[in-house]
Structures are given as structure tokens and as C-alpha cells.
Amino acid sequence: MILLDRVTKKYSKKSPDALTSVSLHVEPKEFVIVVGTSGAGKSTLMKLLTREEKPTSGKIIVGGIDYDRLKDRDIPRLRRKIGVVFQDFKLLPNRTVFENVAFALEIVGMSKAEINHTVPKVLDLVGLKGKEKQFPDELSGGERQRVAIARAVVRQPKILIADEPTGNLDPKHAWDIVNLLLKINRYGTTVLLTTHNQEIVNKLKRRVITIKDGTIVQDRAKGGYKE
Numbered sequence: 274m275i276l277l278d279r280v281t282k283k284y285s286k287k288s289p290d291a292l293t294s295v296s297l298h299v300e301p302k303e304f305v306i307v308v309g310t311s312g313a314g315k316s317t318l319m320k321l322l323t324r325e326e327k328p329t330s331g332k333i334i335v336g337g338i339d340y341d342r343l344k345d346r347d348i349p350r351l352r353r354k355i356g357v358v359f360q361d362f363k364l365l366p367n368r369t370v371f372e373n374v375a376f377a378l379e380i381v382g383m384s385k386a387e388i389n390h391t392v393p394k395v396l397d398l399v400g401l402k403g404k405e406k407q408f409p410d411e412l413s414g415g416e417r418q419r420v421a422i423a424r425a426v427v428r429q430p431k432i433l434i435a436d437e438p439t440g441n442l443d444p445k446h447a448w449d450i451v452n453l454l455l456k457i458n459r460y461g462t463t464v465l466l467t468t469h470n471q472e473i474v475n476k477l478k479r480r481v482i483t484i485k486d487g488t489i490v491q492d493r494a495k496g497g498y499k500e
């Protein structure tokens with residue numbers, strides 16, 4: 274599903290590598306936690322996958338798409354395969370919950386009838402039934418993150434990247450979000466989660482990749498745990 278072969282990223286000639294020769298293989302339907310201190314290179318890794326950034330060297334293949342062969346016109350197709358959520362939600366403040374999610378479908382040209390059919394289903398999945406008409410500032414942090422997740426998965430991506438999605442949430446809401454990511458993973462989506470929350474890392478018993486100074490220093494398989 275995701276393949277990185279000796280990927281190095283330098284943001285400028287003078288700066289040190291943000292990532293150095295990172296190789297990684299993630300199977301379809303895996304749930305992978307990426308950890309590392311601030312500046313380790315986690316966001317850079319995520320940005321390379323979404324093609325927000327290009328590697329300085331090395332190979333990236335995601336969902337059968339070889340990034341070396343990617344044309345600009347292929348990028349929307351790639352982005353449809355990858356949903357992304359962030360720590361700060363990035364919702365549209367002047368749109369309702371329903372409209373925030375619908376927007377992700379409008380921009381790919383889905384008909385109004387299809388949108389009206391699809392959005393309630395995904396809001397139900399994330400536990401936001403009844404909140405359709407509310408605006409982001411009328412919601413709790415956990416609810417806002419649910420809207421962001423609904424928007425990220427409404428086009429049924431193969432991969433969901435969650436970059437510190439619990440960073441702004443209290444422990445209860447953080448766990449609600451993690452449980453939602455697990456549910457989405459059970460439905461067959463590959464999930465990449467970056468987090469600083471050690472309790473989440475310990476309790477989840479999933480594959481954990483540790484990045485330090487731009488390299489993978491540990492890759493602890495799910496099977497490495499006694500369940």
C-alpha cells in the first residue's frame with residue numbers, strides 16, 4: 274500500500290536532512306503509529322505521502338502510484354486515495370457540519386442528490402447524527418475532529434493520515450478519536466497516526482515506528498506484543 278525506498282528530504286541545500294534514507298513498507302489495512310519528538314520528521318513523512326512535498330531522492334509508491342511518474346494532473350486522483358486530518362481540524366468556520374463534509378464531495382463534482390445521500394451516512398459513522406446544522410464554533414474539540422475525520426473519509430480513501438489528531442483534545446475526547454480511527458481501520462482503511470501520547474501508543478498494541486533526527490530508529494511490529 275505504501276512503499277518508501279531510501280527516501281531523503283532536504284528543504285534547502287544548506288539545511289540538514291529532514292529525512293535521511295527512510296525505507297518503509299506498510300501493508301493494506303495496517304494501522305501504524307508514528308512517534309518521535311518535535312522536529313524528528315513525522316510531518317515531512319506525511320507531506321511526502323500526500324505530495325505536498327517532493328523527496329530530494331528515493332522512491333515513493335502509494336496504492337500502485339509511482340510518484341516519479343506522477344503528473345500534476347494525476348495529483349487529484351492521488352489525493353482521493355489519501356484522507357488527511359490535522360491537530361487543528363482545519364474546518365471551514367462559516368459552513369455547517371454538513372456543509373464542511375459536503376464540500377469534499379462538491380469539489381470532485383458529485384451531484385447534490387448523491388451528496389445528500391452520502392453525507393448523512395458518514396456523519397452517522399463518526400457519531401455526529403443530529404449535529405448537521407451546527408457550526409464548528411458550536412462544537413467541542415472532539416466533535417470538530419469528528420467532522421474533520423468525516424470529511425477525510427467521505428470519499429472512501431484507501432489511506433487515512435492522522436497527524437497529531439488528538440493533540441488539542443483532553444484524554445477522553447482523545448480516546449474517542451482513537452477509537453473512531455480504529456473503527457475506520459476495521460472497515461479496511463490503512464491508517465497512519467502520529468502522536469505524542471505515550472498512553473495511546475502503549476494501549477493500542479499496534480505497529481509503532483519511531484523517527485529520530487530524520488531516520489527510523491525503531492519499527493516495532495504489532496506481533497512484537499504479547500496480547
Ligand code: ADP
Binds near residue numbers: 285311315317
Ligand atoms: P515533526 O513533524 O516530527 O515535528 P517535521 O517533519 O515538521 O518534524 O520537521 C523535520 C525537520 O525539517 C525539522 O528540522 C524542521 O525544522 C524541518 N522542516 C520542516 N518543514 C520545513 C520547511 N517547510 N522548510 C524548511 N525546513 C522544514
